[in-house]
Amino acid sequence: MNIERLVAMANDISNYFAAEPDHAMAVEGIRDHLTKFWDPVMRRQLKAHVTAGGDGLTPLAREAVERVVVSPN
């Protein structure tokens, strides 16, 4: 899928959780949201994007995506 769109969507999520004063909770909130609501294909693609440098992602989103667990296929 269009990676810019996925990055924008992940950033939207991280912008919501940015208000959380507890950093660990914010990261976990984003990770949990992506895991619960995103199709694995999208998670996989976003993870691959982070591995390749994670252009365009907010630091918070990037940190959360790194923690997302998704099966390889």
Add this chain to the structure above:
Amino acid sequence: MLSIVDIDYGTPKSTSEKTVALQIDGRTLNVPEGTSVMRAAAQAGISIPKLCATDMLEAFGSCRLCLVEIEGRKGYPASCTTPVTAGMKVSTQTPKLAEIRRGVMELYISDHPLDCLTCPANGHCELQDMAGVVGLREVRYGYDGANHVYAETKQGEANPLFVAKDESNPYFTFDPSKCIACSRCVRACDEVQGTFALTIQGRGFESKVAASQDNRFLDSECVSCGACVQACPTATLSEKSLIDKGQAEHSVITTCAYCGVGCSFRAEMKGEEIVRMVPDKNGHANHGHSCVKGRFAIGYATHPDRITTPMIRAKISDPWKIVSWEVAFAHVANEFRRIQGNYGKHAIGGITSSRCTNEETYLVQKLVRAGFGNNNVDTCARVCHSPTGYGLKATMGESAGTQDFDSIEQTDVVLVIGANPTDAHPVFGSQMKQRLRAGARLIVIDPRRIDLVRTPHIKADYHLKLKPGTNVAMLNSLAHVIVTEGLVDEAFVAQRCEPEAFTKWRAFVAQEKCSPEAMAAQTGVPAEAVRGAARLYATGGNGAIYYGLGVTEHAQGSTAVMGIANLAMATGNIGREGVGVNPLRGQNNVQGSCDMGSFPHEFPGYRHVGDVATRELFEKAWGVPLLDEPGLRIPNMFEAALDGSFKGLYIEGEDIAQSDPDTQHVTAALSAMECIVVQDLFLNETAKYAHVFLPGSSFLEKDGTFTNAERRVSRVRKVMAPKAGYADWEITQELARAMGYPMNYSHASEIMDEIARLTPTFHGVSFDTIDRLGSIQWPCNEDHPEGTRVMHVDEFVRGKGRFMLTEYVPTSEKVNAEHPLILTTGRILSQYNVGAQTRRTANVMWHDEDRLEIHPHDAEERGINENDWVGIASRAGDTVLRAMISERMQPGVVYTTFHFPGSGANVITTENSDWATNCPEYKVTAVQVTRVSQPSEWQKRFRTFSNEQQALLDQSVDTLGQP
């Protein structure tokens, strides 16, 4: 004319719990205090003659037909206006009363045409009935005197009292020659509908009914709700369908298929033909009222545009081939299996709709999860109320509104945000207006001056006219005032909510940056007004919040829903009558389609697919392994189609090519797929991109249930055979069978039984229970055998309420030099959603095109006059509409509706969406508006494409050998 079967008790029911004993005609009766003598008698089966009284309206006491004698009282009091008292002894029939009543009737009949045999009300006319009841045998005055009946006097001169029939309204006629000036119509319009369109002009014999300023009905303020037509005891106000078809012989109770109010109707039938729809007095959502859509706009169901045979084609540039159902099912199954074979199991999916019944939606998601073997199922609620599901679940634990509609009777402060109930939820809008006229206070938060802000006998205490896209800023400001001015209901919060989350939230909203003063620059609303509104909501008694798509369809839709829940929890406005958080659902079954598990990440009853116990339950019931990972949402499906990994889609009752944002993106995605199956009544916009068309059935042609905005499950009942042979759930079932996944339901009720078995909040629901109770608000189970009116009473569904942080994040959709205006979208009373149904009815007389509403200032700057063609361009696309100059808008904001496909409103809207649910940001698009002289490029292409597709339909080849 009243319903052909209901008993009319004459005056409204008393709600008092105290009873009073009295005697009527020698019988001792016990009735609630406040009951009229007329109603007390009627409840005991004793009918007192009457004309001006009817139980939808307050007693008026003008016709003097209902007189009775009461022991110890002088004269002959009117039974409709006389309340019962303890020990009262009433006689309803005496020689003296008979004489008076005959005298009254004689006067009426002397000024009434005697054409009963050819009159549309014949058989159900109350005047006729009363003449019979009182034993009227002669009219001594003759018919030659002053009258309203004849156009000319005996001398051949024009009769000044005569007024010709008004047939301007497409659905009913007004024939003043038959009017008895009982004012039931006037009172229905005032008390029930709240439009105040009718008046009685003149006095005594001269008096007559007139629509506002003596206009024709169509040109008056009348909104065509039909309450007056229903209330009229004579044929003066009559449905045109009744005039055409004659009296019905039976009636069936069913539920309106339009908006989320979910009005109950009696379909009055002649065989399989509908004579008229009469709102059901016992309907729990509507109490006998309706709007123009539900009562009148049903002609689409028999419109010639309906397609009634399955059709297939290989490419969308081919003519359609008419095929048998068997061929169609086999074709779809082969195509879907072929696609899965070539591109993988995940390459297909399904979309259900809020227009489908619960049973249909349930079956589609079952087909996808169990038959397709993936979780790629979504519903159009994605694009309207998905943030409601998310936000209310996160804060309170259940994805639904907290009250029933009647709760508003106990409300002191009504807060309406991002909703326009008088247009989009008209019957509830009328109920809200009744409450407001009775004294409740009103706060409106909306960029537009919606009707509610100022309407007869109602004026909002506060209208916070904020800039589109700043709801969260506004909600945070309101919360700031509540927290910093000590208006929090500390006891409620301490007892009912999570303390850590509350502490965090309190600190968050108390920050200076959240104050109304700091936010004024964003919201455009003066701080003092925000403070006043916050104080009123927090301290004015029972506060109830009603919200709609103006809250959800934003980049921060879910945040705003949580902000609303926070406000209600902080002020203790949750868990009892008169308060609560009430999402007003757009389409009839938005609530139901969400409940039925049509989101890709959850099973019916909002249980995540990753939840092991739930998954095992469904695996066992459905006999196949199920996936534990969420599937694709609608916008994800489009993205996946464009990158070539998603190729087949089964769409039931939804028109994504018109209703979803960024049309050109959607149609590109549709064009990239190999097998699109559309199941619908009409060749809608999406069907023009389809390879298979399966003809669906209207709500009149099938059994099932709808769940309205109050969580109320009501029955849809079949009143005629499906035009194409199958109810929609049967089509899904056949499709499943063809794909090798057997389903064996013989009636829709069996599907509901399965839903009830597998869903804890539905354990007690069945067609039988609904038949017995009329309707049921879920949760309905062992703990709540008759359903649940108010939720979260002693504790929240999730245990403790959880305050959520709601940082205001301005949308990335910003005005700039190129796109200096904000476009926001909405709907109007007479049309419904994409308009596929209402455009095919006479409702187009009120709205036959989508217009661009623009403030005079913005119009003048651009040299735009009323009715000019204007181009509207955003970064996504452009279209052309006619301008309508309107002060309802604020400068800088333009507005349009999206009821007509050629308008291309969604060509302009963008891919921006709610962070949590991808609900599109329909309500905020930066645009430029200019005067133009021709349609946009998109509109030209659209017209060409539509014409081509119509031609391909006209050329369809019939492979069944029928003529």
